[in-house]
Amino acid sequence: MTKKIETALVQGGRNPTKAYGFVNPKLVRGSTVLYPDMATKLDTGRHVLEPVDIYGLCGNETHFALEAMIAQVEGGTRCQVVGSGLAAITVPLLAYLKAGDHLLVPDSVYGPTRTFCDGLLRRYGVETNYYDPMLSEDAARAALRPNTSVLFTESPGSHTFEVQDIPMLARVAHTAGVKLFMDNTWGIQNFQPFTHGVDVSIQALTKYAGGHSDIILGAVTVNCDEDWRWLRFGALELGSYASPDDCWLALRGLRTLNLRLKAQGGAALHLAHWFAARPEVARVLHPALPSCPGHEFFVRDFTGACGLFGVVFKPEYSPEAVVAMIDALQLFGIGASWGGYESLVLPTTGTIRRSAGTGEFEGKMARFQIGLENMDDLIADLEQGLAALRAA
Template identity: 40%
Template structure:
């Protein structure tokens, strides 16, 4: 037998018993079967066997199990990004003629997906005020099949009354079942990227599905794109899994390895960044040029009472609105003067970030929507150094 053949079909198999802190990294598109009977008998859907790389390897199955545990769920599927995980939920539970309801402060790309792609497929959408459960109740109609929740809200960080919003959905489902026992139910899906499975337990608050951008806290390094969708309901999981398969969604083994590595320190990082963020948000609120600071753990921030009741920690984000006499151009110049807070999207990584936003272009419901708001993401730098950076940049505003 030629050397090239012997190398490809080598007889050696390493012994089975090996265990270490880091799970093994299994890379595969092709998976070998011992015989035709095994090939025909294996079913990838219950994770009891392997059939093809897209359907899972020991590495991705391990990550899915740990993410499900983190969020208090039972089933998990992985996606290449948080946004693709969000799209997976939309596509699994919606079809032409349906309607999805989204909070007005939802993640921008998720709103855009509904406004453009879902609309092209005949799926309607409306926005509700997440701080008024009654508004959600008023909007739910016969075509409603999916309600998105987000805690805290994107950019402005309002913390909604999640149990009250879920109760609205459950009441609508009960009324629908009474009229037609075979009617399709409304699914409640929470974007839990901010909570990360650390700040609160999503399923204890009643949601059906919990989504995360694993890009953020579970990775923690600012170097991986990945998402997850977790549920406790076997039927919902099967819908997600089959849509996931048909779309050909998969994640790389090395990316899964990095998220598994990050998970071991997620609680330590979350709480450390929480403490730093509260200190900086409280300090910023005392500055004369600052009109308002959004952070769920600060008294007076929208939804603070809900956060106090339902959560035990807060993520690394806070947002600042400056006094009315500060122009958007001055706000941009303030961001440019920052040295430790780098200009960049995403958050929950080791480096602190900031992004200026024009809320007037992002919200549709009535309300005070300032044209200049800055969202800060606090990293792992020393708090005193970050405060000094903010102080020197604020000095330019006076």
């Protein structure tokens, strides 16, 4: 029986009879696994693709519980947890690519993904080209080369929230025998990557899965045996590992993911509309608003939104005015990452890097992550922040 997300988040990744009747799975820490005899030890190599205890690096039941849960949330068959969201990007790229390959990456990609492509991947002989995340099907086909092996996507884009046409990109990629990767961190339970044609789905569990700003963790999910072999062997060759403590916390965070996403996504949407009606604001970059590039794909493909969006201020407001607003805010922490229970803000103009000509916005920008605070309190704080913007 395919379970609905609310049920999957409660029932998944646990087997009380295996945990001596306790509701939650055990937190297991360990390196050495002891075998009853040599015959069993010699047999272990054959099971490296399965969730069995072989050696600490291959994972233990705490990892396997979380992996089973993420695979279910993403609608895939198998998942590999890794030490960070960034590792969930770099591990599969290293696993699938080889020297001489060509990689396509959206111009709106998370900054450290770009750093990895232009740094280590280039040094290892992989060439990356950046494409407009809003490109047409013809342009997508034209961007492919005979040696393109991965088409990377991130939807919505980091800081600027362009929603990509994933089914179209899947069509283009698969016709050419290219693998489609997606950083699905923003969508998490609200975008089903495999029903839209993705081959490799990436999650920074640091964000909403953790939900409490206290872990760093990533997950890569696939939907067939062939991809699982690429991913699993690549992760093992790289010695990739995730802390069981963080996995246990992520599993606990996931139990309330649906509630937190509903509350924070709803509050963010309310504030996105609030910002859109403000005289200081030129445009709100929230996928659920028509002012966001790719809004039509959001409406078609997503079942909801998280609490992260961007605001473009009118051109008359300087970078210093945006900084004055941010400094005036009392309830919005100034900090990177997102998906925790607390509200955050960051200026984004000047931090985004573009090379495919897609970085032109009408004014200075800021990114907001909306937490679980009271809405009236948040609005009162934003009112006085905007007063500081106007006064600067």
